[in-house]
Amino acid sequence: MTDALTSETMSPELLKVAERAQREPTGRFHALAHLLDVPALERAYHRLRKEAAVGVDGITKEQYGQDLERNLQDLHERLRSQRYRHQPIRRVHIPKEQGTTRPIGVSAFEDTLVQDALRAVLQAIYEQDVLPCSYGFRPNRSAHDAVCALDRAVHRGEGRWILEADIQSFFDSVDRTTLGEMLRVRVADGALRRLIGKCLHVGVLDGAEYSEPEVGTAQGSVLSPLLGNVYLHYGLDLWFAQVVKGRLRGKAMLLRYADDFLIGFERREDAERVMGVLGKRLGRFGLTLHPDKTRLLDFRRPAAHQRAGKGPATFEFLGFTFYMGRTRAGRWMMWCKTRRVRLRRAIQAVADWCRRHRHWPVRMQHAALTRRLRGHVNYFGVSGNFRSLQLLVEETKKAWLKWLRRRSNRTRLTSERFTALLVRFPLPRPRITVRIWGS
Numbered sequence: 329m330t331d332a333l334t335s336e337t338m339s340p341e342l343l344k345v346a347e348r349a350q351r352e353p354t355g356r357f358h359a360l361a362h363l364l365d366v367p368a369l370e371r372a373y374h375r376l377r378k379e380a381a382v383g384v385d386g387i388t389k390e391q392y393g394q395d396l397e398r399n400l401q402d403l404h405e406r407l408r409s410q411r412y413r414h415q416p417i418r419r420v421h422i423p424k425e426q427g428t429t430r431p432i433g434v435s436a437f438e439d440t441l442v443q444d445a446l447r448a449v450l451q452a453i454y455e456q457d458v459l460p461c462s463y464g465f466r467p468n469r470s471a472h473d474a475v476c477a478l479d480r481a482v483h484r485g486e487g488r489w490i491l492e493a494d495i496q497s498f499f500d501s502v503d504r505t506t507l508g509e510m511l512r513v514r515v516a517d518g519a520l521r522r523l524i525g526k527c528l529h530v531g532v533l534d535g536a537e538y539s540e541p542e543v544g545t546a547q548g549s550v551l552s553p554l555l556g557n558v559y560l561h562y563g564l565d566l567w568f569a570q571v572v573k574g575r576l577r578g579k580a581m582l583l584r585y586a587d588d589f590l591i592g593f594e595r596r597e598d599a600e601r602v603m604g605v606l607g608k609r610l611g612r613f614g615l616t617l618h619p620d621k622t623r624l625l626d627f628r629r630p631a632a633h634q635r636a637g638k639g640p641a642t643f644e645f646l647g648f649t650f651y652m653g654r655t656r657a658g659r660w661m662m663w664c665k666t667r668r669v670r671l672r673r674a675i676q677a678v679a680d681w682c683r684r685h686r687h688w689p690v691r692m693q694h695a696a697l698t699r700r701l702r703g704h705v706n707y708f709g710v711s712g713n714f715r716s717l718q719l720l721v722e723e724t725k726k727a728w729l730k731w732l733r734r735r736s737n738r739t740r741l742t743s744e745r746f747t748a749l750l751v752r753f754p755l756p757r758p759r760i761t762v763r764i765w766g767s
Contacts, residue, residue, distance in 0.1 A: 383434050392437050407523070447554050490625050493591070510562045527551055578598050701721065711760055
């Protein structure tokens with residue numbers, strides 16, 4: 329799988345590591361720490377976002393780059409002599425759909441730099457190991473690829489029964505000892521493993537409260553997604569591919585994006601057997617299935633003798649709602665649309681933005697709204713989801729008109745004048761950007 333990691337994105341040294349990892353699936357790497365040299369740290373520096381949140385050190389990318397060469401030399405010397413120490417993580421809480429919050433860890437800039445350099449080294453190895461069923465946080469793979477794979481699986485009959493699963497607080501539940509044993513399978517370099525341990529065993533500053541969690545890896549860390557993929561690779565993916573599939577009577581598939589996954593089956597009895605043992609399997613690794621968000625549903629084509637008085641089954645994955653529907657030609661196929669909650673939240677976010685920024689110049693408002701809509705369309709613009717995109721664009725126009733009208737009581741913005749304004753400052757049109765049918 330080195331085609332996903334090319335010389336354009338990797339140094340020659342890392343490319344050699346990737347080639348050896350592919351050539352020797354059971355090989356162990358004894359010398360990796362030396363790859364965290366100054367050029368590797370500099371590449372990591374240029375990969376980091378300029379607008380990233382600031383950690384407890386208060387240092388931004390721009391500030392660190394003012395004396396970049398000396399800073400990187402000093403950091404490299406501390407890494408080489410093992411004097412490097414990870415600073416506490418600053419915890420922020422991001423609102424979720426259900427009214428709860430998601431805790432996100434923000435590392436100090438230098439710690440983020442080290443984590444990204446570590447991620448590049450580990451990725452060169454584990455990108456050769458992870459299975460095709462994994463799509464999250466991997467080079468040249470996206471959520472759209474996962475949706476296309478799901479469509480193909482349903483078409484092949486592997487998704488007649490869908491096991492929708494949710495792991496409770498995955499990143500906070502990762503057992504660090506178990507993770508260390510998993511990493512030891514491929515990484516024999518003790519210096520590198522100790523450095524990973526420093527990134528994991530770090531204090532958390534939540535407001536004025538300081539704590540040192542004994543389990544988990546910080547959600548929001550640059551390194552956490554890759555470590556999560558490694559954890560579920562050994563804990564779930566390999567088990568399903570090497571143990572479960574061989575014991576089933578019908579076809580089956582696993583589709584995973586980070587800690588979100590679903591399993592499709594051809595036969596109901598197979599689905600029920602796996603559902604009965606899945607919780608026990610994940611429990612061996614300190615993970616727990618959410619009892620209210622884990623369910624088995626019938627995703628077969630609706631028929632007169634099925635689901636009398638019921639609508640077709642639906643399930644949610646990666647921000648989409650999936651359901652069976654007919655084409656104009658009368659053929660059954662899988663359709664998807666933006667989750668109702670996600671769409672409602674996007675519409676409300678646009679309205680709130682228009683209210684808070686109604687006194688901005690129209691040109692600046694238009695540029696910001698355009699960026700927001702393009703980002704939404706680029707992700708949710710999949711086959712069959714045109715109506716949801718159209719609704720968001722129309723609601724954006726309504727909100728923009730409403731709050732432009734409230735800028736002044738002297739001159740009222742009429743519908744005709746707003747139409748003329750949209751000719752000068754057109755908003756992005758709803759369009760399909762990703763074709764999933766027949767992909």
